[in-house]
Each structure stands twice: as structure tokens, then as C-alpha cells.
Amino acid sequence: MAEFDIAGIVQGLHDARQQWRQAHRPAGEVRTEFPSRDALATIVAQLKGVLFPMRLGPPGLRQESEEFHVAHALDSALHALLRQVEIELRYSAALQQRTDTDVAGQALAATQAFGAALPDIRFMLDSDVLAAYQGDPAARSVDEVLLCYPGILAMIHHRMAHCLYKLGLPLLARIVAEQAHAETGIDIHPGATIGAGFFMDHGTGIVIGETAVIGQRVRLYQAVTLGAKRFPTHADGTLQKGLPRHPVVEDDVVIYAGATVLGRITIGRGAVIGGNVWVTHDVAPGAHVTQAASRENDAPGGQGDPV
Numbered sequence: 001m002a003e004f005d006i007a008g009i010v011q012g013l014h015d016a017r018q019q020w021r022q023a024h025r026p027a028g029e030v031r032t033e034f035p036s037r038d039a040l041a042t043i044v045a046q047l048k049g050v051l052f053p054m055r056l057g058p059p060g061l062r063q064e065s066e067e068f069h070v071a072h073a074l075d076s077a078l079h080a081l082l083r084q085v086e087i088e089l090r091y092s093a094a095l096q097q098r099t100d101t102d103v104a105g106q107a108l109a110a111t112q113a114f115g116a117a118l119p120d121i122r123f124m125l126d127s128d129v130l131a132a133y134q135g136d137p138a139a140r141s142v143d144e145v146l147l148c149y150p151g152i153l154a155m156i157h158h159r160m161a162h163c164l165y166k167l168g169l170p171l172l173a174r175i176v177a178e179q180a181h182a183e184t185g186i187d188i189h190p191g192a193t194i195g196a197g198f199f200m201d202h203g204t205g206i207v208i209g210e211t212a213v214i215g216q217r218v219r220l221y222q223a224v225t226l227g228a229k230r231f232p233t234h235a236d237g238t239l240q241k242g243l244p245r246h247p248v249v250e251d252d253v254v255i256y257a258g259a260t261v262l263g264r265i266t267i268g269r270g271a272v273i274g275g276n277v278w279v280t281h282d283v284a285p286g287a288h289v290t291q292a293a294s295r296e297n298d299a300p301g302g303q304g305d306p307v
Helices: 006-024 037-051 063-095 103-135 142-148 150-166 170-184 293-298
Strands: 199-201 219-221 225-227 260-262 288-290
Touching (some): 037 063, 037 150, 037 170, 063 103, 103 150, 103 199
Parallel strands (some): 199 219, 225 260
């Protein structure tokens, strides 16, 4: 029978944990529970069935039972979410060494606000589904879009994650966002603001940064990056957090596959960004930005100036 040095491995792992904690945990910090990825996955699955009960709810659900299912699943999901909200708020308070926080009251208020936002989230998602159906000639029905398109799955997660982010729950928001990232290959930071009717065609490899602002009826193709151009630092060399550093994309913009748009620049309303271009300056409304002149006639969106 094979034998392993279990005691030695356990001791080595213990030493590694202690070394990390001594180096990175502030003195006097109280150890607290951490939010559960598994619990949030269950909560999000329930909320998908709340938002779209006849398509993403339990198999065999009948329309006459729809309201009962929504009420039961919503009650279960919100109570479970309340627990995770409390955990994040306690964790945040411990990091900041705050002891005078009414965690229970704040958690209840945040969870109630999230629940109240679900109808608006559903309306926004309806606009995303419709944009995908109308924008893709391969789509045979809105049901196909909802059930099959990775961009819609990513947006279901993002619309919920963005709400959590705005409610001051960035850790829960990031976990929800990263669940979709792992499944779809679409990386949307929960802080990004995205208007109605957003369509990611194919979607794989799209990256949207935290401070990006996207208007209405915007379409992105696969491998588009809305990223930061530079990362300002403090005097001690640490990164400055929270600065606006990602693009503003106005209404009705189309950005084709592989384009990289960097920095706090503005892509004007109705502009078209061709595939595989690198954009670091403002683009005027209605402009077409394509690759080098030799390829202008073949680039999506027609004639334009090379980047």
C-alpha cells in the first residue's frame, strides 16, 4: 500500500499559511468568514430562474405555477444572499478595523435594494436579448438567444453584479462576474456601466474594464478590449485605485473583432471601429476607423483613416 508523508505536508502547508498571514495581514486584524463562491453560484442560479422562470427556471415548470415558483425561489435566494452580504460587510469592516458598523442593518438594506432592482434588471436584459436576436441573422428566436448565447449569459451575470457593485458589495459582485467569465471567456468588470440593448456577437475574449462607460445599442465582436492605457501610481509606487481609466463608448457604436481601445477616451456616437485596430485617441461621432490604407476598402464599415 502506498504511503505519503501526510504529517510533513500538513506542516509545510501550515508554515506557508502562517508566513503569508504574518506578511500580509495587518496587526490586530480579526479573522472573519469569507463569502462562499458555491453559495453565490446557487443564488445566481435561483435568480436566473426568477428573472426568466419559463426558460431558466426548473424543468417542467408550468405557466400556472410561474408566480408561485418566482415567489418561493426569490424568497430563498434573497435570504441566502443576505447571509453573504453580511459576511462581506463584516469582512470589509475587519479590514478597515471598524467596530461601530451596523452590519445587520446595512446588509438587510442592501439586499432589499437588490431585490427591488430585479424588475429593472429584467427590462435591461430583455433589451439585450432583443438586440442579439435582431443583430444576428443566425438567431432563429429570442429563446435560442437566451438559452444559447454566451454574451447573454455574461450580461445576466453582469446586470446583477453591477447592481451589487453599486450597493457597495464589490467582492460579491466580482465573484458573480467571474463565474460568467469562467464559463464564457467574456471578462466584464462589475463596475462597468453598460446601457440597454448591448450585444456581444460571439463574445469570446471580450474584456471590459472597471470604469468603462458604454451607451445604448452598442455592439462588440469577439476579442475586443476596452482597457486602460496606463496605471498612475502614488509616491510610494503603489497603484492609484478607482481612477477613470477606461473608454467611454457612446450610443450606436460598433467595434469589430480584435480591436483594442485603451484609456479614458471617447468613441463618439455611431462610430465604427474596424477589426484589429489599436485606438488610444478620441474618435469623432460617426467616424470609421480602419487599418492601413491598403486594407481600407475591405474593412468593416467602409473608408476611414488608419490608426
